[in-house]
Amino acid sequence: MISLFTAEGLSGLLFLGFIGLTLAGALIATNARSLIRSVAGLALCFLGIAGFYYYLNSPFVALMQILIYVGGVCVTIIFAVMLAGSSEVNKVSRHNVLVGPLAFLVSGLLVWGLAGLALKTEWHSSIFYVENWGTVANLGQSLLTTYSMSFELISVVLLVAVVGSLVLARQGRDK
Template identity: 40%
Template sequence: MMELLAKIAFAVYTLLILSGGCIAVGAHSLIRAMVGLISSLLGVAGMYMLMAAPFMAFMQILIYVGAVCVLIFFAIMLSRADEHGVESGSKRPGKAALSALTFITPTFVIGYMLVKFQPESINIPIEIPLAAVGKGLLEDYPIAFELISVVLLAAMAGAVLLAYEPKGRKGGKV
């Protein structure tokens, strides 16, 4: 029974991740794209919970959903949109096809890898102590710890770029 519930939760989180990614890539409004990003990141946090890693799930919510998405939200609020609320301007005909290709390509690559190289299933996940996670991040795998700072730096740079308005251009788009 527990295995069935875990498979259902896995399917729900997978659906949340994929649908959020589709919304984030295909939305014309930056607010809708951010909502898609948030739902996708919350699905990833749910996957961490399924892997019995509650600390990683909390960090996923705190760092990515909390910090990065709030920073993007402030950048959106500082940027100027047209009167219809569409920040991306006119619709390009190939944008839907490009976003579909962006979604389908990784799905097929990951699916092919999973079918070709069947991973061994573990019935009961092992909970790793928090001290071991901290030690691993700071001693054995410091590059993963440093990449979190790079993500936050990229989010800040994107926020500044979205909010930037050159002198002499009032009310116009960048």
Template identity: 50%
Template sequence: MQTLVCQTGAAPSLFSPEGVVGLIFLLTVALVFTGAMIAVNAKRLVRAVAGLAVCFTGLAGVYYFLLSPFLAMMQMLIYVGAVSILIAFGIMMATPEEQQSVGMRHSSNLAGPLAFSVASLLFAALTLLGVKTQWQVFPRQVGGDIKEVGMALLTTYGFVFELISVVLLLAIIGALVLAQRGRN
């Protein structure tokens, strides 16, 4: 992969390689936020799972922009390809319930403003931290062929590899719980 170097004196043009890369990155971040908003605000569970899959796909794009294509591929395989599909299967196996929550709302009027203020403070703190931090550029390591990745997965990152199987097991159990709850 070719590295792009941005000049510090002037802002990059939209039609330069740096500008196009920045635009694609912003579109990827917008995909993450759009998927998250769909997942949170959807009235139907199937649409919420679709929004979650869109959010996971955008997150894989962010991982790719962080120069970690292997992590992006694992994000697509594990979370989009396995976890989201297992949740969707759990929803499909469950029988539909009667619409008993049509008129239900949260009883507290402070929940929305309180959540918004906490989210705003967290966003401001993280933005300030991101702006004030002196970021170091680490040299890119050469390599990454299949044999090295396989050896790293089974030696250095063995715990992470096993943790992925636990995440998949929890997704299967969650799908079964959703299916069983809908049948009772």
């Protein structure tokens, strides 16, 4: 049992905070009645996940997570909610009554299966682990050497996505 007032203890406490942030954010994102609140929950959840990435020794990916997801994706979804979102707050649910419990059952079974699998398996860590790999410099080097083809392809995908979304959203605007 380590003491709370050491560096490890405090970082463990912060980690517990990140777990709470992520799970609470995810629950708010799926259960809130109004869409703006769900987007806010999603942003909370992404902040927690960025914290996990920091604990997993990759601060660059953590910063990218905040920049892209919280700063890009969430803001875009908020724009869409303002353009198209109807207030769901006092609307009667038209779903079957069974949908909620069945969804809970299915996702509960999935979580049980996946978590059980993760906990029961014997994971073998690699033998030749090098301490200083995975820094930002290594990341940039392998993006421009080993993964340069996928890097170019993902740029093309993003370009096509941008042009495609412009074309899609433009339809019927002149009416």
